[in-house]
Amino acid sequence: MSTIRERNKELILRAASEEFADKGFAATKTSDIAAKAGLPKPNVYYYFKSKENLYREVLESIIEPILAASTPFNPDGDPSEVLSGYIRSKIRISRDVPAASKVFASEIMHGAPHLSPDQVQQLNAQAKHNIECIQTWIDRGQIAHVDAHHLMFSIWAATQTYADFDWQIAGVTGKARLDESDYEAAAQTIIRMVLKGCAPD
Known part of the structure; x- marks a missing residue:
């Protein structure tokens, strides 16, 4: 090409x-x-x-990094390292491809009408795998007895907000746009909250 x-x-x-x-x-x-x-x-x-094909290409462009972000998840991994790496990957997606991230979020909010059954299956399988890893850590006493599903949902929400609401966040912080230091601060803050909240009882 x-x-x-x-x-x-x-x-x-x-x-x-x-x-x-x-x-x-x-x-x-x-x-x-x-x-x-x-x-x-x-x-x-x-x-x-067609416009439809182009829209699907935009979705495909964001699905690939979303799936790749979960690579570190495995039951034998160190929870703090895996969760920290996942959060940083999700923040990078919001930083590097915010528009495509917004398109994906909107697609999900509307019931994913343009995602293929295979894409939906991949995304759901990934989420299930990640949640099962978290539950394994909980059962082993490696992290606190939190709800594994809602921990994952909270991480999604916390990281996705830097794509969906980047304009508002920039305005509140008094900047024309977010810079590298903002995304680093976001990652560190979310990681701290998650790891402290998941510390073994």
């Missing part, structure tokens, strides 16, 4: 992520995506065939 083709696809995907995040799937026009990408509208159809 040529460098120009790769570059154009990346420009379109980035622009589409931002447009879908701002307006939702139904209200987004391919002409607006093309204009934001700085490319002719026919290029969108040339590379992605």
